[in-house]
Amino acid sequence: MTARTTRAFQRAEEEARAGRAWKALDRLRGLLVQFPADQDLLSRIGELHYAMGELPEAGRYWWLTELDDDAAHAARAAFHERYGNTPPTILAALPHPGTPELYPPGVRARLERLLGTTSVGGARRSRPRAGVARTASGRRSGPPPAGSSPS
Numbered sequence: 001m002t003a004r005t006t007r008a009f010q011r012a013e014e015e016a017r018a019g020r021a022w023k024a025l026d027r028l029r030g031l032l033v034q035f036p037a038d039q040d041l042l043s044r045i046g047e048l049h050y051a052m053g054e055l056p057e058a059g060r061y062w063w064l065t066e067l068d069d070d071a072a073h074a075a076r077a078a079f080h081e082r083y084g085n086t087p088p089t090i091l092a093a094l095p096h097p098g099t100p101e102l103y104p105p106g107v108r109a110r111l112e113r114l115l116g117t118t119s120v121g122g123a124r125r126s127r128p129r130a131g132v133a134r135t136a137s138g139r140r141s142g143p144p145p146a147g148s149s150p151s
Contacts, residue, residue: 037102
């Protein structure tokens with residue numbers, strides 16, 4: 001079963017045709033829990049955001065697809081402008097990213113680079129991370145160093 005075959009997806013399409021893109025988006029985003037890597041679903045959510053002029057939001061969803069056109073590039077650029085380019089900020093901004101294995105090869109490779117992991121002979125192994133990840137504001141991301149008190 002795919003998201004497109006569900007009644008919720010069909011109802012979302014009816015909402016979009018009736019000019020209620022916001023309601024269509026609500027219905028489609030609800031399907032992400034069940035279908036986090038469904039390419040039709042992610043593409044459609046991105047299309048609706050793009051049509052509404054919400055490029056960073058379109059980029060959030062299209063980041064998890066293999067779309068490779070001018071609209072997708074513009075939306076992904078707007079996504080990175082809003083959310084940054086560091087792995088922690090990108091991962092935090094992505095909608096319900098499932099495990100990389102759920103996605104097509106190009107998306108899987110991007111997610112694995114962000115997660116700092118690679119697949120080798122079917123086994124997963126972690127690569128050591130270089131440096132300390134920081135948010136766009138320059139703060140450390142993740143838990144505080146051992147022995148430090150919270151600020």
